Amino acid sequence: MINQLYTVNKxxxxxxxxxxGRKKEEFRPLKKKQVSFYQCGPTVYWTQHxxxxxxxxxxxxxxxxxxxxxxxxxxxxxxxxxxxxxSDEDEGEDKIEIAARRDKLSPRAAxxxxxxxxxxxxxDLNCLEPKFKPRATQYIPQMKKMVQQLLDKGFAYSTxxxxxxxxxxxxxxxxxxxxxLSKNISEKGKAEVSDPRKKNPADFALWFFKAGVHKNALQYxxxxxxxxxxxxxxxxxxxxxxxxxxxxxLFGPALDLHLGGVEHIPVHHTNEIAQSEAASGVKFxxxxxxxxxxxxxxxxxxxxQGTAYSLQEIKDxxxxxxxxxxxxxxxxxxxxxxxxxEALISAQSALAGWREKILADKQQKxxxxxxxxxxxxxxxxxxxxxxxxxxxxxxxxxxxxLAGGDKLATILDFDRxxxxxxxxxxxxxxxxxxxxxxxxxxxxxxxxxxxESDRLREEIARLGYKVLDAKDGYQILPR
Numbered sequence: 001m002i003n004q005l006y007t008v009n010k011x012x013x014x015x016x017x018x019x020x021g022r023k024k025e026e027f028r029p030l031k032k033k034q035v036s037f038y039q040c041g042p043t044v045y046w047t048q049h050x051x052x053x054x055x056x057x058x059x060x061x062x063x064x065x066x067x068x069x070x071x072x073x074x075x076x077x078x079x080x081x082x083x084x085x086x087s088d089e090d091e092g093e094d095k096i097e098i099a100a101r102r103d104k105l106s107p108r109a110a111x112x113x114x115x116x117x118x119x120x121x122x123x124d125l126n127c128l129e130p131k132f133k134p135r136a137t138q139y140i141p142q143m144k145k146m147v148q149q150l151l152d153k154g155f156a157y158s159t160x161x162x163x164x165x166x167x168x169x170x171x172x173x174x175x176x177x178x179x180x181l182s183k184n185i186s187e188k189g190k191a192e193v194s195d196p197r198k199k200n201p202a203d204f205a206l207w208f209f210k211a212g213v214h215k216n217a218l219q220y221x222x223x224x225x226x227x228x229x230x231x232x233x234x235x236x237x238x239x240x241x242x243x244x245x246x247x248x249x250l251f252g253p254a255l256d257l258h259l260g261g262v263e264h265i266p267v268h269h270t271n272e273i274a275q276s277e278a279a280s281g282v283k284f285x286x287x288x289x290x291x292x293x294x295x296x297x298x299x300x301x302x303x304x305q306g307t308a309y310s311l312q313e314i315k316d317x318x319x320x321x322x323x324x325x326x327x328x329x330x331x332x333x334x335x336x337x338x339x340x341x342e343a344l345i346s347a348q349s350a351l352a353g354w355r356e357k358i359l360a361d362k363q364q365k366x367x368x369x370x371x372x373x374x375x376x377x378x379x380x381x382x383x384x385x386x387x388x389x390x391x392x393x394x395x396x397x398x399x400x401x402l403a404g405g406d407k408l409a410t411i412l413d414f415d416r417x418x419x420x421x422x423x424x425x426x427x428x429x430x431x432x433x434x435x436x437x438x439x440x441x442x443x444x445x446x447x448x449x450x451x452e453s454d455r456l457r458e459e460i461a462r463l464g465y466k467v468l469d470a471k472d473g474y475q476i477l478p479r
Contacts, residue, residue, distance in 0.1 A: 014069060014382045016257075017334060019265060019288040020176055024384055027287065029256045035066055035073045036251045040243060040260040040268070041133075043080040044114040045099035049308040050324065050339065051294035051301050053121060057325055058291045058333045059259050060127040064417045065381045076132035076250050081111035082219045083136060083208075084239040088267045090162070090205045091194055094236075097218050107219050111135070121311045124321040126419045132250050136242040140221050143237045143245040146279050147206045151227040155278040156206055158231045159197035161214075162238075163207040168200055170274040176288060177266040204271050205238040240271035244279070253280035259289045291333045298338055314344070318466060322420055323348045329391045329418060334384075349468050352475050355425045357398045358411060362425070367405030369413045373397045377414055390417065430476050434465050438476050441467065 014027040029035050039059045042048050048056075059077065066073045086092030099110040115135075136143075147163055150156040155169050167173050167181075174181060181202055194213070210220045210233060220234040237245075247255055253276070260269060269288065276284035293300075296307040314324055327347040331337035373393060380389035394414050397407060415422040441456035460467055460476075468475045 012378070012382065014066075015384055016287050016289065017384045018286075019290050020285075022178075025287070029071070030254060030286070033071050035071045035256045037063060037066070037073055037075045037257040038243070038247055038251070038255055038259070039075070039077045040258075040264060041077040041079050042114075042118055043084040043095050044111045044118065045084075045095040046114060047117050047310045047312070048114075048121065049301060049303075049310055050314065051308075053125060053311055053324070054294045054328050054337065055259075055261055055291050056122050056127055057125055057328045060122075060125075060419060061329070061387055061417065062257075062259065062289070062333070062385050063128060064419060065385050065387075068417045069378070069381060074132075074251070075128075075130045076134065076246075077130045078243065078246055079111070079115055079133065079135045080239060080242060081115075081135050081137050082107070083237045083242060088239070088263075090208075090238065093213075094217065094219070100218060108137075111137075121321075124311060124315075125325050126322060126421055128419075134246045134250065136237065136246070137219070139242070139246050139249060140237065142249045143241050144207075144221075144223075144225070146241065146245050146248070146275070147237075148225055148227065149279045150206065150275060151225060153278065155275075157199065158225075159195055160231060161195045161197075161209055161212045162205040162235075163209075163225070163231075164195075164198055164203040165206055165271070165275050165278075166199055167202045167204070167274060170278060173202075173274055174270065176270050176273055179266055204240055204267075206241050206275065207235050207237055209233050209235040240268055241275060243268075244272050244276040244284075247284075248276070248280070253282050253284070255285045257287050257289060258285040259291065262290045262292055265290060289333070292336045295336055295338045297340055301339075309339075317341075319344060319348060320351075323351055326351045326420060329387050332384075332386060332388055349475075351420065352468055352477060354398060354411075354420070354422070356475065358408065358422055358425055361404040361408040361411075364404040364408070367403055367407075367409050370397070370402055370406050370410045373400075373402075373410050374413065377417075381417065387417075390414070394418065430465070431463075434460060434463060434476060437463075438467055438474065442474060445469075 015024040016027050017023065018025045042052060063073050063075050081096055082094065084095050086095060086098070096107045096111055099114070100107045103110050103113065105113065147156065150165060151163070156163055156165055207223060208214050209223060209231065210217050217236060220236050223232045223235040225232060258269070273284050295301065296309070299307070301308050311321060311324070315321060323344060327339070327344055328337070330347070376393045377390055380386045380393060383389070394411060397410055397414070400407065402410070412423050437456055437460050441453050441460070444452040444456060457467060465476055468477060
């Protein structure tokens with residue numbers, strides 16, 4: 001089952017690390033210069049932490065890179081507002097129902113609440129708007145149709161609790177993860193399952209019935225499957241089914257790019273492939289892209305430890321959200337990144353330096369995009385979206401002896417990918433009182449009068465400004 005691909009010139013080809021093949025591969029989209037791109041979006045039961053927001057920025061950077069390279073991108077990012085249980089392996093409670101009870105709202109109102117927060121966060125991080133933002137609850141008919149197809153083809157079966165996908169019928173079920181299912185079962189005790197009528201421990205739920213632990217489910221729809229293999233009654237979709245059905249509805253049976261976190265490889269994305277290809281009979285996704293996690297202080301981000309920071313917490317500490325975006329640019333999407341407040345302060349100082357240089361260049365007439373720097377920038381993007389390298393090239397540009405007008409034109413061209421809103425930078429007049437306090441603080445620092453320096457910094461902060469110290473001086477910014 002190979003999709004028809006067109007022939008392209010191999011010069012200056014974009015190469016993407018494809019999880020499916022575990023290597024960098026030349027990118028050949030299904031349609032010439034057009035890209036269908038889907039990202040697993042948030043389960044909207046809570047405010048997303050900055051680790052999740054890193055994934056959103058990564059998707060935005062990949063999309064911008066593709067458009068910069070001349071592709072027309074159709075981008076979709078979903079909202080899961082039903083069916084995602086507290087365990088990815090069909091166990092636990094629906095996360096949306098947990099949110100609804102916690103917030104004393106209906107499931108729909110709870111989802112609306114956290115979608116609104118998320119929408120503001122991605123806007124603050126300057127992520128481009130997707131063409132499609134499907135909500136799982138809007139695609140129930142399409143999901144039920146896919147379940148019916150899988151029942152009719154013999155890939156699914158029913159118990160009193162759920163309709164399951166039979167993984168023993170799937171071709172190359174572990175092709176994405178490379179895992180040994182028998183070893184996985186023995187090591188993790190997966191032979192013990194909540195539904196004794198499951199045929200295989202790895203079989204996953206396509207549709208849950210309003211029965212057993214889900215008998216009091218708050219969200220449910222008629223389970224009207226016309227098959228002797230299916231029990232009927234009310235129920236709701238499984239999480240894995242949702243992305244497959246929404247993808248098929250939006251893009252058809254085949255997709256160019258699918259992005260998600262590395263944690264989705266062994267279960268969620270593996271199951272997406274199995275059910276999608278069983279239902280349609282064609283290859284589901286040609287290029288699987290997976291982003292690594294964001295750590296905090298070299299440890300896992302955790303609510304229990306108070307390290308699952310939200311973007312609002314970043315803003316409450318006086319940081320521009322674009323500082324966080326700049327910070328994310330410093331690590332490759334396939335690498336883990338470590339967040340510390342010191343690292344964010346460093347990113348803030350670096351971005352402030354960029355803005356200062358660009359403001360100076362804005363005093364000159366805008367020139368032409370420099371071909372040499374642009375070629376290097378393009379090469380970085382074509383190398384599996386190497387944004388850290390692209391950022392380094394942008395830094396070299398700003399430090400170069402290129403004419404100011406040409407430098408400005410080139411960095412603004414690069415910002416089509418970087419997304420730092422460099423074209424919107426305006427000089428802000430700092431009040432004389434703040435300037436005087438900052439200069440007094442500088443004198444105190446030269447005299448090593450640290451207590452006076454700290455006092456003046458706090459006074460400046462109280463008046464709504466902050467001082468960024470550097471080797472060659474300092475910069476004043478509004479908080």
